[in-house]
Amino acid sequence: MTVLTGSSRNDARAARQDAGDGFVPGPLGPQELAGLDAYWRAANYLSVGQIYLLDNPLLREPLAPAHVKPRLLGHWGTTPGLNFIYAHLNRVIRRRDLDMIAVWGPGHGAPGLVANAYLEGTYSEVYPDVAPDAEGMRRLFRQFSFPGGIPSHASPELPGSIHEGGELGYSLAHAFGAALDNPDLIVACVVGDGEAETGALAASWHSAKFLDPRTDGTVLPILHLNGYKIANPTILARMPEAELMSLLTGYGYDPIVVAGEEPAPMHQAMAAALDRALDRIAQIRREAGCERPRWPMIVLRSPKGWTGPKVVGGLPVEGTWRSHQVPVAATRENPEHLAILERWMRSYRPETLFDAAGRLVPDLAALAPAGERRLSANPQANGGRHAQPLRRPPIADHAVSVEAPGAATAEATRVLGAYLRDVVTLNTASRNFRIMGPDETASNRLDAVLSVTNRVWQEEILPGDDHLGRTGRVMEVLSEQLCEGWLEGYLLTGRHGLFASYEAFIHVVDSMVSQHAKWLKSSRALPWRRPVPSLNLLLSSHVWRQDHNGFSHQDPGFIDFIANKRGDVARVYLPPDANCLLWVMDHCLGTHDRINVVVAGKQPAPQWLAPDAAARHCAAGIGVWDFASNEGEGEPDVVMACAGDVPTMETLAAVDWLRRAVPDLRMRVVNVVDLMTLPSPDMHPHGIEDAAFDGLFTKDRPVIFAYHGYPWLIHRLTYRRTNHANFHVHGFQEEGTTTTPFDMAVMNRLDRHHLAIAALRRVPRLGARADRAVHALEERLAVHRAHVCRTGEDLPEIRDWRWPQPGMAKPEESGARIQEPDREALKAGGSS
Incomplete structure (x- = not known):
């Protein structure tokens, strides 16, 4: 001193x-x-x-x-x-x-x-x-x-x-x-x-x-x-x-x-x-x-x-x-x-x-x-000095081979980790890319980057420490605000980066992100201000797979917060599988003056789209999945919509059950990657035109929408649309605990059974058939509840479900058959 x-x-x-x-x-x-x-x-x-x-x-x-x-x-x-x-x-x-x-x-x-x-x-x-x-x-x-x-x-x-x-x-x-x-x-x-x-x-x-x-x-x-x-x-x-x-x-x-x-x-x-x-x-x-x-x-x-x-x-x-x-x-x-x-x-x-x-x-x-x-004229304070574009590897080098929808299984963020490893490698010489996060790089399955770089650490390094070094491209500290602040300073001086966090705890930086959004909104109106690389936020370990950590880790509300920001700044992406995540993240890393929020799971999950199909789907931001739809030439009886990886899987499982139980029920499956395609174009620049929206969701048919977050956001985004009154949104209803993955969905009525029930109840022409099918689904829910309370794991028919593949033998009807409940299981574990 x-x-x-x-x-x-x-x-x-x-x-x-x-x-x-x-x-x-x-x-x-x-x-x-x-x-x-x-x-x-x-x-x-x-x-x-x-x-x-x-x-x-x-x-x-x-x-x-x-x-x-x-x-x-x-x-x-x-x-x-x-x-x-x-x-x-x-x-x-x-x-x-x-x-x-x-x-x-x-x-x-x-x-x-x-x-x-x-x-x-x-x-x-x-x-x-x-x-x-x-x-x-x-x-x-x-x-x-x-x-x-x-x-x-x-x-x-x-x-x-x-x-x-x-x-x-x-x-x-x-x-x-x-x-x-x-x-x-x-x-x-x-x-x-x-x-x-x-x-x-x-x-x-x-x-x-x-x-x-x-x-x-x-x-x-x-x-x-x-x-x-x-x-x-x-x-x-x-x-x-x-x-x-x-x-x-x-x-x-x-x-x-x-x-x-x-x-x-x-x-x-x-x-x-x-x-x-x-x-x-x-x-x-x-x-x-x-x-x-x-x-x-x-x-x-x-x-x-x-x-x-x-x-x-x-x-x-x-x-x-x-x-x-x-x-x-x-x-x-x-x-x-x-x-x-x-x-x-x-x-x-x-x-x-x-x-x-x-x-x-x-x-x-x-x-x-x-x-x-001059302090007021230094170019480092205006987008950096000679800012360099981020070099990005070909997406095809990391894409998951998907021969048929649902045929492959992968961990989306682990696939992304290999892509980010190559981003780090390609930009080593220019030193203009860093990954920030609160001690969660490995937990969020991005640890492939540690094969080519260290976690930055200037303190003592002891034997057994994992990938610590004085230099590195990964920065971890248990303060979301510190990670966010570092990244904002890095971006505002012209470099590129990614902040990866558990979904529930990204709320710690709500106010910081809000201030950054205001900064971007104002700076974009100044012709002398240079664009800066976008603030990219990857939210993983999300609400639907925090079954082990429990209620404290279950909160998808950051999406609502971002959706309140100006449309020319805010973007929200919900890729349903690894190939979509690769396309979305590659796109986000190439943008400027944006706040991009990407929500993706890290657990093994079905892969739906081949690389080319994923690229087309993500570029559009929204689309009909023909492989899962059976509407034929006419209008569907019901639209089954989904946004998010777990909602997508549960929607397709519901569609699979319904196609077997009620074969003449005409369904259209619509998947949303870019959440901001839902509002009208005057509310957000990514919003699709009314005619295109009606072409997807119809003007008068029921829409069962399985959504990753709080359901009322979908209603707010679509309230100006023609068919908004027929939207029935299932999402997180603030019900959570330490339980099984599927039980988390059941607790919030986002599971395949509740989605199928919602569809059946809104197609009047099905009459008594719908009643019998609903009864069967309700009994499967009772069996599920008894089973998880007795065994601590999901039913085999849930864990082992796969989307039917070409040439696959017709599966046993299991939940599709109207059957008597397992009375012994009900006695052992209670009822729903």
Whole structure:
């Protein structure tokens, strides 16, 4: 730990007296110190102007109520600290010619970040109407947090940003994701002390244990302690210094503390801290060996609302929670408040910072880095530098041979794992593909990738550890938020990846995915923003095969969450077998600016479509499976629809039973891979036209829809369709426990028996035949229940069921024959 004190006001006065000329000693010479302080004042002035002013941007006339916005929105408290850090980062970038981007955790300090992008000239380059002159400054002020303008938080509209910061907790994970496979990049990451209280950020400190100094870039965390959140003190700021240092040292960092409130000593201390940190980073990279390095970080203690009003209405403001948002609120109504605002803004001496035309004076403009070295112009923060497309192997190399529907059995994600192994191999040289997941790569049957790469691990490796190494393409940590954050930072800087998770626990990152969706929606409207590779989420170990882990692991609701997102961003795929999964994942890995959710099972299951047929089916997203349909030339009596691997199998088993029990029942089987083909085209770009939808589902026939998730989503997606009233959806009904795979389906009425019963009851012409068939099915359900309670496994007729193959001898009728129930079994195990 190193402490570089910026000293109190009294200490600073004493230092100036000792120096004799008012200069505070340190690494900055008098001219550089004065320039840095003036640049900081310029950023602070522009920040206050954005929060408050509509007009009179340079205060060329006395401030009047009409010059002030009618609604004051924004966050001042953190902003001067961010401006202070920004000015000092500019200094070291320029002096050392650094390739650096910055992630600003307190993204609500956007007035400062916008101000600095404007001072650097980048803002005017991407928004020419906000020119670097008096009129441009007026527009800069007016647009902030104003209708038709820009948001109050850092957003995609901010050049140089890859982090929105409206929701706290993800800055450090994003920063480390950006640094991975970027050996020349330094990512400065400002962590606010409020943000540091979140669980996501607390886990993110461990990210340094996954960074390889030989092949990755560097993250320089700057923990900004200004003491308060909206209304309460922050935990880390109130911790005793020794305790805080122990915490950060325990996380594996070498903290450098900068503390004080008087500007000149603080400038000197911050300059010394950055020089020390960067020297240490250079040393670590030169000497990188087998041991995990202890990376430097900076702890900056500064007053909240620094340089703002000290007192308003008799109450202290600077250094308190009252400076968090708008320190002087009644500036239109209260002349005293208006006077405070004017004194505050004039305290920055704008006449010394901007020339007669409203431009930053040349001496200060020269302090910003040039070209792409500017934090607001670095291409790494805009889709990466020279982003490379992902090389993908031919799908045919990994496809499952399917001579007839249902003839082959495979584990879909294991097949995908071999495909991903080749993706890793093909992109080894470019180092632009990673797989993230919470300790589940092997569990989700993707372990083929471990034959060509390791799990990244910088800590001690012991004999018996499985595929751990300092370098690797697989990153595992038991924090879904950390995995998601790493991947988002990786994608936003132009690389490609996959996040694989258990379906039930992907909910941990709901809010993160939502923020990313908002980012994509906004960035796609900006012509200067480059597309970024899609966020691809593979959900396996899904609800229908979590029979062993039980109710806690049974939740398909993430699909509902994604379905609420904008159609130009969100996609949901439910491949029914391995060949469809290969096609879908290959497609997703080649897309940009999307969030692709793919749900696939990992257990052995029937394979339905040969590779060519799977490609055609997935390209369409939805279609009739002729091999299972028997409607003939006319309309079917009933449409049997399905989406998801287990729903597909249960639907086909139901169709098989019905074809044998009621041979003249005309059925059409429709399988859905792309869930977003169901809504109308005006709701989602993948939605099929009404005529095509009616051609699949008819205008008036019953539709028995077996769906992977919660059934009401299908109703919501199809409510505008002609035949929606005849949709009868079976899905997860929040019934679960530790039981057999088939019993999970029975508990939620998604099994073949309940699907067949639903079809029979909705075809009136069957009359008494339907009643007898329903009775037989209900008895089989009773036998099933008795059997699983007695034996702990499913009935042989369930476990051994296969779709009838060409030339196969006619199977025994088993469940299709109307038969007497097994009375002894019922006695032993109860009834349904």
